[in-house]
Amino acid sequence: MNWVSGMQKAIDYIEEHLLEEIDYETVASQSFSSSYHFQRVFSIFCGFTVGEYIRNRRISLAGAELAKTQTRVIDIALKYGYESPDSFAKAFQKFHGITPSAARNGGDLKSFSRLVLKISLEGGSTMNYRIEEKPEMILTGYKARFTGAPYGKERERQEKQLFVTTRAKQWLLRGAKGASSNSNTDMCVITDIDDDGYIFYYALPLDKYERDNMYNTEVTGFEYMKEFGFENITIPKQTYAVFTTEQQPFPTKDYMDIRQKIVSEWLPSTDWLIADAPEISVYYWYPKKEKNKRYIEIWIPIEK
Numbered sequence: 001m002n003w004v005s006g007m008q009k010a011i012d013y014i015e016e017h018l019l020e021e022i023d024y025e026t027v028a029s030q031s032f033s034s035s036y037h038f039q040r041v042f043s044i045f046c047g048f049t050v051g052e053y054i055r056n057r058r059i060s061l062a063g064a065e066l067a068k069t070q071t072r073v074i075d076i077a078l079k080y081g082y083e084s085p086d087s088f089a090k091a092f093q094k095f096h097g098i099t100p101s102a103a104r105n106g107g108d109l110k111s112f113s114r115l116v117l118k119i120s121l122e123g124g125s126t127m128n129y130r131i132e133e134k135p136e137m138i139l140t141g142y143k144a145r146f147t148g149a150p151y152g153k154e155r156e157r158q159e160k161q162l163f164v165t166t167r168a169k170q171w172l173l174r175g176a177k178g179a180s181s182n183s184n185t186d187m188c189v190i191t192d193i194d195d196d197g198y199i200f201y202y203a204l205p206l207d208k209y210e211r212d213n214m215y216n217t218e219v220t221g222f223e224y225m226k227e228f229g230f231e232n233i234t235i236p237k238q239t240y241a242v243f244t245t246e247q248q249p250f251p252t253k254d255y256m257d258i259r260q261k262i263v264s265e266w267l268p269s270t271d272w273l274i275a276d277a278p279e280i281s282v283y284y285w286y287p288k289k290e291k292n293k294r295y296i297e298i299w300i301p302i303e304k
Contacts, residue, residue: 006031007045008117010038014050015114018057019079024050036276040193043149044263046115051195052148053115059095060112062088066103073100127258127266129243134299137235139187140179140211141203142169142228150190150198150279151259159188162202169228173204179214180204186283189233203233238277240299241266247295255296262300277301 010030014022027050028038043049048056058080066076077088092100098107144162148154163170174180189201213219215226243262245254267274280299 004117006033007042011115011117014054015057018054018061019081021081022054033273034276037273040274041263041267043193044151044259047149047152049149049195055091056095056112057114059091060110063092063096063103063109064111066100067106067109073104076100127243127261129241129266131302132240132242134235134238134240136237137205138211139189139201139203139233139235140206140214140230141173141187141189141201141233142166142230143199143201145197146200147197150193150200152256156256159200162200166202169230170202172228173202173206173230179206179210184285186285188281188283189235189278190280191278201233235278235280238275238301239303240280241272241302243298243300245296245298247293249293255298258298262298271304272302273304275301275303 010027013027013030024035024039028035031038033041039050042053046053062076062080065071065079066073073088074085077083077085080088082088082091089100092098092103095112096103096107096110098109103109144158146155146158170186172179174186185204187203187205189203190198191201192199211232214230217223217225241262243258243266245258248254279301282297282299283294284296285294
């Protein structure tokens with residue numbers, strides 16, 4: 001079974017059981033992959049999570065049924081997986097932009113169509129990558145809870161917001177006089193991915209002395225260091241496929257394109273699956289002292 005037919009079989013299973021409780025392990029088994037691998041590939045390829053797809057399909061169909069039948073709102077809510085009219089009304093208005101009663105009276109509705117994967121001529125391009133066994137790493141940084149899938153425009157928006165509003169924390173970690181010895185590198189870690197979002201860390205490797213004395217007032221001279229919310233993150237030993245963008249002016253335009261090529265071209269041609277481990281992006285600023293240029297390494301955790 002090839003990659004496209006496996007993914008489509010999983011999507012077809014979701015559609016056939018859309019009004020039931022859907023088990024992700026069973027869905028993933030349709031494509032002969034792990035649940036974690038399936039969900040990560042799905043979100044990279046589609047730009048939204050499996051859960052978002054299911055919720056959007058249900059509320060789209062609920063809107064169509066509400067508009068063309070006289071079925072009670074509570075019955076439609078229960079049919080599409082909502083436990084109360086209030087939770088249904090809230091989700092309905094968020095998606096359609098109108099209330100269920102307005103929809104019944106002829107208001108404009110939004111449609112979220114069924115996914116159908118189409119085979120097209122792709123590939124024939126070169127992707128530079130390497131397979132690396134990374135030892136256990138301890139990084140120090142701070143985190144934020146992001147919503148949605150960890151890929152695409154929503155990720156870009158949230159990441160930009162975090163970077164712009166936490167400059168002081170970045171300077172303390174990697175500034176010219178910061179805790180890190182490398183002032184030209186940022187590391188971002190994605191972990192704890194679920195249907196509602198994921199944890200995004202800005203972090204750097206520090207020497208043990210800096211890690212151990214981050215909150216030692218006799219070393220830092222400040223009482224308020226704990227207010228910055230720095231924490232240590234342990235990245236387990238893991239095999240990574242490392243992909244590199246071109247060196248280019250900020251912002252790095254081909255970052256998301258490479259992510260999609262990884263799942264649409266590289267993964268299907270290998271024996272690797274995405275592993276249940278943190279994903280890391282390493283931002284290299286001003287390589288070889290070239291002003292306003294950078295490149296990014298994308299570390300995808302993999303397993304056979």
